[in-house]
Amino acid sequence: MARAAVCGASVQVIGPSTHFTTNRSTEQSLARYLPSPIFSPSKLRQSDRTTASLVKAQSGRQLKGLYKVDRLRSSTFAGESLPAIQRAHGGKKCKGCRTSAVTAAAAQSDTAEGFQAMTASPKRRYYMVGGKGGVGKTSCAAALAVKFANSGHPTLVVSTDPAHSLSDSFAQDVRGGTPVQVEGTDLPLYAMEIDPEQAREEFRGKAGQDGGKGVKDFMEGMGLGGWVEQLGELKLGELLDTPPPGLDEAVAISKVVQFIQAPEYQKFTRIIFDTAPTGHTLRLLSLPDFLDASIGKIIRLRQKLSSATAAIKAVFGQDDSAKGKNAVDKLEQLKERMLQVRGIFRDTEATEFVIVTIPTVMAISESARLRESLVKEGVPVKRLIVNQLLSKTPTDCKFCNIKRKDQARALDLIHTDADLKDLNIIEAPLFDLEIRGVPALQFMGDVVWR
């Protein structure tokens, strides 16, 4: 993961109807999300002491006292700098950076559905958060999960990205493939990372060990060469032994679907998927159709050949035949679940894909391609989060001013891009500390999701 950027000593968020302005650093503002017991005066710096009274005055749900200020401080804070910023300032701290305001304008259009509307329905809703690698998908997904849980919705956030960072984001181990209650809070908040290797194992069959060659030879021998081409497309062996990119995630998501249909998980009314970077997601989207067509062919073929048991034995041997059947059965199961996944993806009532980007031409171009593909696949998209934005107010920091102009140009691109301009654009600031742990996520959630 990239280190969080640090330029900007205060946070100012301006929305159409709400104004949240503070002259404190993110770290200080964040202190209000911490439980009062941790504010032992001896442990606090002067700046924290001033916010301690704020915390005490806070009403509502309190986080359990697991997240100490020291722990929050272990990451990156204002005063440290990104190497590039340091270089721009000859290795010295930048006064301009320290005094500039990070501004997030939650520029929601009048027709856009705000967070309140997102929480309104008691029915289960799915949110898929995706975009280019490293833009802040996990942070936005986890922050949304905390926010939903905070608004009373039992929430499950699931990472289906084979390179997980949900555990890092919550600063807690949520690996293991089953929902784990998030510590440090009494919120109805659960998280899980799917172990791709474990999921893959479940679908790995012996029939794939020969790369599917036995199946092809057999079919050619049966005068069914025409099917071989189509089977070649399926790459049965690869599918089972070395799954193509996207299959891990498909298996992972289908596992989640299986999970959330179980009675004990019916309680979750908000389910958030922290998805893999764009390329994976696009392949994943086309997988249900691919599996449907390819596995469908195999299944039909099996039906046609059911009388040819002896010939099957000749190719696979008694045992291998059984294993081959088992593998195909597993694929059939996978196909069924993938069809359910596709159903969820395309359910405009229940599902929304949230694209996260950063204000760079490359990330925006990728977001536009993602949106285009999502439209083609019939996946509903309403929102685009533009993350890590610098304040729009010029300061005496030369580097920041150049960067700011660069970001403004990138933002203009969004507003004119045919694939993106109709989306509800949510502008999220670049915070001056790394977003990590429940209090930080809660802080981010309150800024981004409004």
Ligand SMILES: Nc1ncnc2c1ncn2[C@@H]1O[C@H](COP(=O)(O)OP(=O)(O)OP(=O)(O)O)[C@@H](O)[C@H]1O
């Ligand atoms: N608005 C922000 N301000 C400051 N830091 C941020 C912001 N958004 C994300 N970060 C930080 O950027 C890093 C990458 O974020 P995150 O893991 O959420 O990205 P990702 O898109 O999920 O990455 P990957 O594609 O690797 O899964 C983390 O250290 C996170 O704390």
